[in-house]
Amino acid sequence: MGARITPAAVMTCEELEATLRREFPEMWGGTSSRKIEDVGYLTATVRSIYDPSQLRPGGTISGPTMMGLADLALYAAIMGSVGPVTLAVTTNLSFNFLRKPAQRDLVANCRLLKLGKRLAVGDVFIRSDGEDDVVCHATGTYSIPPR
Structure with a gap:
């Protein structure tokens, strides 16, 4: 069997963030609380920069922040x-909140399980920065418009 060649990402982190700033200025204008740390073919790593405004009663980072x-x-x-x-556009998101996240940055690692012409399905594992335990596991489906 020959070696499998994995395609490269078609956008860099910088290109992706520039696109997000242009298309979603209400979310990415000025200083953003999110950072694209890595992007590859079928993968991405995104950081949510901790801010006390993300906390809910009980001192845990809110579900909407992780969502x-x-x-x-x-x-x-x-x-x-x-x-x-x-x-x-998102067509489905499902979340399993597994443990209380620490009051620090959250890091999400995404892996697409299926990337078709019209649908993409992926897993996301969210961890508190510097910790191995997953605090939230999400699965999602996106509808991709025809080109």
């Missing part, structure tokens, strides 16, 4: 794999 981070990680992995398809 937005997972959604962004999926979006980044898709765009890194197929290019700037800014009209791609």
Whole structure:
């Protein structure tokens, strides 16, 4: 059997962030609380920079913070794999909150399980920065518009 060649990402982190700043100025204008750390073919790593405003009662980082981070990680992995398809939309997200995250940055690692012409499906694992334990596991599906 021959070696399998993995395609390269079609967008860099910088190109992806520039696209997000241009298309979503309300979220990415000025200083953003999120950072695209790595993008590859079928993968992305996104950081949510900790801010006390993310906390909910009980001192845990809120679910909506983790939900937005997972959604962004999926979006980044898709765009890194197929290019700037800014009209791609979330069709499903499912979350398992596994443990209380630490009051620090969160890091989401996304891996696309399927990347078709019209649908992409992926897993996202969110961890507190510097820790191995997963605090949230998400699965999601995106609809990709025809080119």
